[in-house]
């Protein structure tokens with residue numbers, strides 16, 4: 202044990218504290234919203250004093266950055282303590298924590314130390330030592346620095362379970378404004394490589410997925426009109442969004458925890474993260490971007506991270522503006538619609554209404570906008586139609602279909618099947634009867650839902666005082682003084 | 694008739710045998726709990742493997758192996774008066790067969806479900822909350838991992854598969870000090886044995902340092918302004934804290 206290890210661990214742990222993309226079980230999110238609650242099935246090893254579950258050692262390899270991203274407290278021009286782990290030191294620390302059953306695995310990310318390749322080399326050295334020398338079989342999530350060379354990425358992918366490259370911004374304009382050293386190509390190249398390697402791996406192993414492959418040549422596609430440009434076609438899985446919803450996230454251990462680690466490249470897939478609210482993009486642009494990311498890169502998840510103002514710069518929201526936590530929450534709901542409900546970004550947000558309504562669930566908003574399509578008869582609707590009804594989810598839709606095969610669904614049955622009736626009843630008929638009363642106009646319904654959602658939020662605030670809000674986070678950062686923590690992902 | 698048994702599963706099954714073949718049971722008590730002055734009204738049952746097996750076979754055949762497992766989990770739980778509850782479950786199972794598990798409304802089934810759930814919850818929780826220390830065997834000087842726990846339910850054997858898979862290359866011991874039992878494992882094999890006395894081991898040189906590091910990291914990860922001890926304790930009940938270096942005084 203080195204003598205400085207304690208300080209490094211606390212400084213570099215703090216730096217990684219607010220990172221949201223600890224996707225192994227969605228537990229490390231600052232804003233404990235509704236999303237991800239089902240995913241918290243992994244093994245929690247301890248609970249912090251504020252009641253959050255810890256299961257991975259989440260830490261930066263270094264916070265000594267040569268880049269100068271405006272929104273980050275580790276940027277070159279900021280002052281503050283700089284620390285860097287020796288690869289060997291961190292590998293030992295991880296295995297010793299793992300042996301003592303303190304943690305389930307490692308979430309390693311880093312600032313750009315000297316250069317992307319230099320950083321990646323040290324990361325790889327650390328992970329390699331962990332797997333090869335210490336025989337570590339736990340979970341590893343490695344965050345990749347943009348601009349890393351393909352060879353190093355391949356090596357890291359072979360020792361990590363999950364990889365992520367942050368997309369950072371919804372458009373290339375914002376990226377060049379706020380993170381000038383990060384080039385879109387440097388972000389998309391590793392994403393593309395990860396996707397492609399995984400597809401090759403799958404084609405080699407699995408039968409019957411040939412038709413899902415697309416030519417991986419140069420396509421030069423503008424990412425969903427968002428202004429971010431993919432230089433190279435990623436060869437995404439066709440219809441990854443709209444066809445079969447796939448289960449993602451969840452249990453760390455079940456995520457193909459490898460016994461023989463060197464046979465697979467990032468078996469738990471890749472994720473990415475986007476900063477919300479630091480740049481002026483609309484929600485529509487953000488959703489288009491994330492839709493494109495799911496399509497082209499077969500992302501497991503796109504994480505949103507509400508920007509918490511910690512840096513005073515003319516390009517950024519003022520230090521007084523609250524972090525857009527509610528917006529982040531609604532974006533996650535919209536993301537859910539993309540992934541599991543067969544919605545497209547264009548359906549959720551239109552050109553005339555490019556932003557989500559932060560007061561209401563995007564699915565309710567969609568239904569109110571298309572009120573003429575309702576009510577839907579539950580006894581004849583297709584699965585896709587059922588899924589459009591607010592209050593009906595994947596599970597309840599399947600239950601309805603199953604029962605229909607045997608006998609008609611009665612109104613009383615719906616509740617038992619898990620349908621949220623206080624919402625759904627306005628949008629469906631059962632056996633031809635409508636149970637929603639007289640409030641069939643969109644405007645009136647809107648009022649009904651607003652009241653309901655406010656009441657629910659108040660109740661949730663009472664139930665869950667542990668949910669963070671903006672003020673807490675700023676206070677946690679040490680008031681208006683020199684912030685010590687990188688909020689937006691100190692690293693990449 | 695009150696039966697007293699030796700607190701083993703076979704012992705309980707032998708009592709169940711006597712319930713049907715000798716005399717109806719009014720109470721079944723483990724010997725350590727049974728008060729002496731009541732002894733004259735009770736029969737001390739001698740554990741008999743053959744009789745126990747007959748009951749177990751009947752449970753497997755007439756109810757299901759799934760229910761047999763459930764009954765065993767209830768036995769391992771800390772449910773008060775679990776013996777009679779198990780017996781009633783078996784009796785009800787003999788009447789209804791495997792569909793007993795769907796009779797969620799029946800108080801007998803409910804009690805079994807609740808006990809089983811508590812066992813399951815403790816097993817899951819322990820997978821995260823057992824803390825090992827690196828220790829040195831005082832005799833050979835070899836290192837092993839040692840964890841002290843105080844279990845609510847007798848679940849050592851249920852957590853054994855998880856940990857013996859996790860630590861294939863290292864010997865480890867999980868010591869349930871409240872029951873005087875130990876789980877000994879190495880190389881994927883494991884066994885639960887009585888362990889009354891302290892093992893002749895001492896903490897390795899690095900042990901204290903790693904505990905300090907872990908505590909430092911743990912403290913750094915908490916958001917002080919949002920301290921929420923209620924939620925924390927809800928997930929991590931205070932009775933576990935004694936053996937968690939991050940919250941105990943080390």
Ligand code: SF4
Pocket residue numbers: 266267268269270273274275276277311312313380690691692693
């Ligand atoms: S976001 Fe990452 S690359 Fe940018 S300054 Fe911060 S640590 Fe460096």
